[in-house]
Amino acid sequence: MILEKPLLPYFEWLLQFDKTRWGALPHFLLTLLVIAIATLLLSLLVGTVLYGPLKAGDKVYRVVVNGFRELFSLSFRRVWALARLAIQESLRGRVLIAVAVFVLLLLFAGWFLKTEREPARLYFSFVLTATSFLGLFVALLLAVFSLPNDFKSKTIYTVLTKPVRAGEVVIGRILGFSLVGTVLLAIMGVCSYLFVVRALDHTHTVVGSVLAKGGDAEGNLPETTSLDKGHRHTIQQDDDGHLFAEFAHDHDHHVGESNGRLVVSSPHETIRARVPRGGTLRFKDRQGVQVARGVSVGKEWGYRSFIEGGTQAAAIWTFDGIDEKTLHDEDDGGEALRLELVVRVFRTWKADINTPVQGVIQLKRPGSDLKTAPEFFSAKDATIDQRYFPRTLTDTNNQPIDLLDDLVDEQGQIEVVVQCLDRSQYFGFAQGDCYVRMKEGSPLWNFTKAYISMWVQMVLVIAIAVTGSTVLSGPIAMMFTVSFILLGFYREFFVRVARGIQEGGGPVESLVRLVTQMNLTAGFRGESETTSLWIMRSVDSVFLGAMELLANVLPDFGEFNATKYVAYGFDIPANQIAQQLTMGAAYVIGLSIVGYFLLRTREVAK
Amino acid sequence: MAATPEIPNSDKNGERRAREPDEAQVVVETRALSKVYRDFWGRQKVRALKSLDLEIHKGEIFGLLGPNGSGKTTTIKLLLGLLFPSEGEAIVLGQNATEVSKNERIGYLPEESYLYRFLNAEETLDFYGRLFNIPADVRRERIDRLIKLVKLDAARRRQLREYSKGMTRRIGLAQALINEPDLILLDEPTSGLDPIGTREMKDWILELRDQGKTIVMCSHLLADVQDVCDRIAILHQGELKELGRVDELLKVEDVTQVKARGLSADCQDEIRQVIERHQGELVSMENPTTTLEELFLSIVRDSEARPGRRIVKQEPTKQGKS
Incomplete structure (x- = not known):
């Protein structure tokens, strides 16, 4: 989760002391001081009314001196x-x-x-x-x-x-x-x-007549798991021939074999602690000119800024500190940069409501024209879309490029460019809508x-x-x-x-x-x-x-x-x-x- | 219950210090001590204490005497720093009464034992003991000794909410003695106690005085004060009315009392004539009665010695103690 106002680094938060902002410690000390002075004046005032100024002064003085002495005992x-x-x-x-x-x-x-x-x-x-x-x-x-x-x-x-x-x-x-x-x-x-x-723990059973691992005589595989806990998974086979229950409902399962029967394992990663790294967001308008904000589509939607489809309008995030540690080890042995993206779709015409609006996402080296080949996606409105960029990619000219060596600049920055493809449809973004997923906590x-x-x-x-x-x-x-x-x-x-x-x-x-x-x-x-x-x-x-x-x-x-x-x-x-x-x-x-x-x-x- | 309360000497060195109060050492001193109770708006409600001057010396039992609402408890609370004086000041053990550090050497038994009802006797003493700088082993040993002293050995693990009034008083006293204080303030120490408890409490007070401790107690029970106090102050409506040694205050200078046993009627006549010859006035000549307290105690002692027998009448002169 990306906070609207990013957290200040701890020591800056605590100690900063200048015109723009008072850190927590100066604020605390000032508050104590103000309360102390106000209380002192008030008690002097009340004391004067009750006992006269001299006695009131004496009493207040004693309380304060006593307080300091007792603090140390x-x-x-x-x-x-x-x-x-x-x-x-x-x-x-x-x-x-x-x-x-x-x-x-x-x-x-x-x-x-x-x-x-x-x-x-x-x-x-x-x-x-x-x-x-x-x-x-x-x-x-x-x-x-x-x-x-x-x-x-x-x-x-x-x-x-x-x-x-x-x-x-x-x-x-x-x-x-x-x-x-x-x-x-x-x-x-x-x-x-x-x-x-x-x-959260649950398993499924494999549905169908094919229950052995190798499939039946014709090599047919079971298709789905049973319906448990309100959902079912499609069963797939990966490149190595292992079966797994496809990601659905926020998790997936392995499918193993025991006593000659297929057995679905416990779910994976039902509880997660994603570590997001946020970037800074800027926009380009339909002519491709840098602007502070995108198009406004009305007050109700004011939190996000919108880019128009089918034009040069784009939302561009810049991420800092991208290096080897940012990349995740993938199951296939390679490394990949994991991005997560939330897209808000604003339709100016209804079109076919079941056909999602298309977008394109690219990685770009800051300050240069080097970009990856466009990757197309269908916007799922307001859900988190996970996108993996492997280490070796191709650029717009179909030449192989390395994610870290070519796309990340000397400052460790990389840009993510998102555009909408469908004419007269809009994508809306706020700064927190795209982030790099770091190693899981x-x-x-x-x-x-x-x-x-x-x-x-x-x-x-x-x-x-x-x-x-x-x-x-x-x-x-x-x-x-x-x-x-x-x-x-x-x-x-x-x-x-x-x-x-x-x-x-x-x-x-x-x-x-x-x-x-x-x-x-x-x-x-x-x-x-x-x-x-x-x-x-x-x-x-x-x-x-x-x-x-x-x-x-x-x-x-x-x-x-x-x-x-x-x-x-x-x-x-x-x-x-x-x-x-x-x-x-x-x-x-x-x-x-x-x-x-x-x-x-x-x-x-x- | 033991008929003659005898307390083990609670002072570790066991040495009995001088019985006579040390006139030179002033433990408590009040100078023009006054207290005015005010309401929320600062308006005067009651003048509870009017310009009290007192000096209490080391090693004496000092009694504050007076009817309800005369300012006894107010004085004690002022000495403890639970109330702040409106005028004047109280010096306790050489420090201002509002100082907290003076409490190291003070023991206080409040009017009613205000203790945590969810603790048992041991926990109570342990809690109060921890508030003083006492090593853990000394504290444990002292808790054990105090519980035995106040005879709560059988109830040491019962929560105080189950205690009777008398037991609560005892644990209250034990709590006041946990730090072996030099100055002990007792607010109505015998209130709510039965005659045996009262006698025990009075004996403990005397015992503590014999260990050289200074005791300030307040009470409206005249007998109690008379029995134990060396000096008393009588307060009425917040003002000091009388101050002095109890024996001197009670001494009737112009009356001589003669007590004898085995006199015949002739002999008594003769004595009357002697008094007459010397121009004296015979006030009374009769067989003395004992106090009710004495009678009750002797009955209890007797019944414990010979259980089961119903005592119909006790010879009043038999156990008479001057």
């Missing part, structure tokens, strides 16, 4: 003692019921998860979504009620009268619940993986990476819940955390509203529109600056400012959902996991600091 022994307590609390609180629920869900999942196409996608989406939500839910319930319960039952009195720093209470809780969650996720992960592997490791993402998300929820519950009562802390999660899931929309990009205006304006049943895009009557409009806009701008500030500390929960990678069989980039882990750590650190000050400045007793 954190003891892992005490943190671990408190974490153990959290673990014991969870276990005695029957957290294992969650596991039981999950296992039960899996046991019966097979009954209602039936599909004709790409079962891996369905199974993976199901198990990953189920674990993700169940994990979040359990983590939330555990973490959010623990501290408030301690306050309510006053057990916190006996803890805080021991030499325990407030920070240790917060960190110990986060650590303890995270460990419980980790074990929970691990159990659910193993169950899920086994479930998917078992569910390990599916198990990929699955594990999806769980790591989920784990980071869970730790985040725990940290937010524990921090919130240092001052809030259980139900309120729960609402707080849930709103944080919800906003986090819809962060993109939230930011769009905050920045005024989203139509419909700020909170007050949308409320007005909602109540008066007004269209999102319609202007207000007259559109002249009446007082009421001015008030509405002013209040909104305050809200929007606050939202923009909040957006700075809001984690993007959607990013932690790696379901789409695993379900569609793509490898999750290690870089992405590293960034998420770093982000998770940053949130835990930041929230622990906030939690420390909240708990330390709170009067524990009533």
Whole structure:
């Protein structure tokens, strides 16, 4: 899967610090600083109102100095003692019921998860979504009620009268619940993986009267396998005379022989972890002139740019870093460059709807006219088309050329040119629609990476819940955390509203529109600056400012959902996991600091 | 249950330190300590404590006495740093009460034992022990000793949710002693205990004092305070009303009490005449009664010695203890 915005390299993501973009670390430090200063000013203000300026200054000074001193007297022994307590609390609180629920869900999942196409996608989406939500839910319930319960039952009195720093209470809780969650996720992960592997495993029997390997007396071979799991395969013979069940339904089978009968093996590569390498896309218009974008065929299709068939219009991808390692070893002993291409077809006339629109794909050396002989293909609309280019190819003049030596230039770049052949029909492409398939990743490791993402998300929820519950009562802390999660899931929309990009205006304006049943895009009557409009806009701008500030500390929960990678069989980039882990750590650190000050400045007793 | 509670000496070196409090060493000091409870909007609700000045010395049992709502518990919470003073300050073991590090040498038994109900006795002590810098083997040995001390050996693996009130108090005390503290704060130590439990608790408190520890306790049960405290402060509506040594406070300077056994009626008459001759006023002359607590305890002791026999009446003078 090619991301719309490619991931930045890890260190650039972390450390970059210039006008165009602030890296994660500077952003984190700035946020901490802003929060610190704002809190300081606010507490001084409140303190001055309550006690007068001198005393308020003294109190704030003491809290800050104390905070720094206690930061350095954190003891892992005490943190671990408190974490153990959290673990014991969870276990005695029957957290294992969650596991039981999950296992039960899996046991019966097979009954209602039936599909004709790409079962891996369905199974993976199901198990990953189920674990993700169940994990979040359990983590939330555990973490959010623990501290408030301690306050309510006053057990916190006996803890805080021991030499325990407030920070240790917060960190110990986060650590303890995270460990419980980790074990929970691990159990659910193993169950899920086994479930998917078992569910995808199947075989067929060979249909027909010819069941021996060599065929019958006339040399006729069996034609198809039986219909199992909603599909059947055609049986083919390869050049070496081996039988195999042809690729269908996302997999193929070997056909072997046992006790004189033909036996279909387990499916191959039902779970994949494709590693795509994306390129940069540019277009040529119908006269063959370079343009930034192709033809637009309307707003609904705006994501992709279109090229017209039967003209010189072309979509050209440039791929970097093509070398021997990029090539795959093929079954026939040779090497090949694997490309995958998604074509969106836009027909301006219907023609024969069953006849696919024809296209042509060529490899080209950048900066030269050397191209491979055109390879024709029929566009399957919106499905991934796999194209293999062997090492030895022929150019447009039918001369043999070598893929690496002749087509790849000194910078290791190669171009892929795609054109549409049918007149007045259009092909649409976005940058991510064509990619080079690198060596396959390990599916198990990929699955594990999806769980790591989920784990980071869970730790985040725990940290937010524990921090919130240092001052809030259980139900309120729960609402707080849930709103944080919800906003986090819809962060993109939230930011769009905050920045005024989203139509419909700020909170007050949308409320007005909602109540008066007004269209999102319609202007207000007259559109002249009446007082009421001015008030509405002013209040909104305050809200929007606050939202923009909040957006700075809001984690993007959607990013932690790696379901789409695993379900569609793509490898999750290690870089992405590293960034998420770093982000998770940053949130835990930041929230622990906030939690420390909240708990330390709170009067524990009533 | 043993009739005469005798606790093993919990101090490892076994040495009994000076029984007399050390006047020179101040363990707890409050200066104009005040507490005002405010509501969410910062409006004053209650003045729970008004400018309290106290000095508590090393090795004494100090009692905070007063009716409900007089500020006893507030004082204890201020000393522990669970509340922040509105005015003034509290110095505990040479540090400000809001410092966390002072807790290394403090033991605290709250009003009701606020403990984790999902832990058993051993786990409870283990958890609290881990919060101190105690080596693991010492911690285990100490847990074992404390469980035996508070007589919970039989229930050590039961979760606290199954404990009776008395057992909870005991494990609460054990938890407060896990770090062998120098200063022990007890909030209503005998509340909810039966007479035997009360007596045991009082004996433990005395025992701890004999080990040289300083004890601050608050209670509204006068008998308890009278029995164990060296000095008391009486609080009422947040104000300090009386402060001093218990024996001095209770001493009635102009009354002399004579107690004798085996006097005939003639002899008693003679004594009356002697008092009259010296212009004294005879306040009372009668056979003394024991306290109810003493009576109850003696009955229990007796029934344990001779099980099965129903005791109808006990000679009141038999077990009399001055």
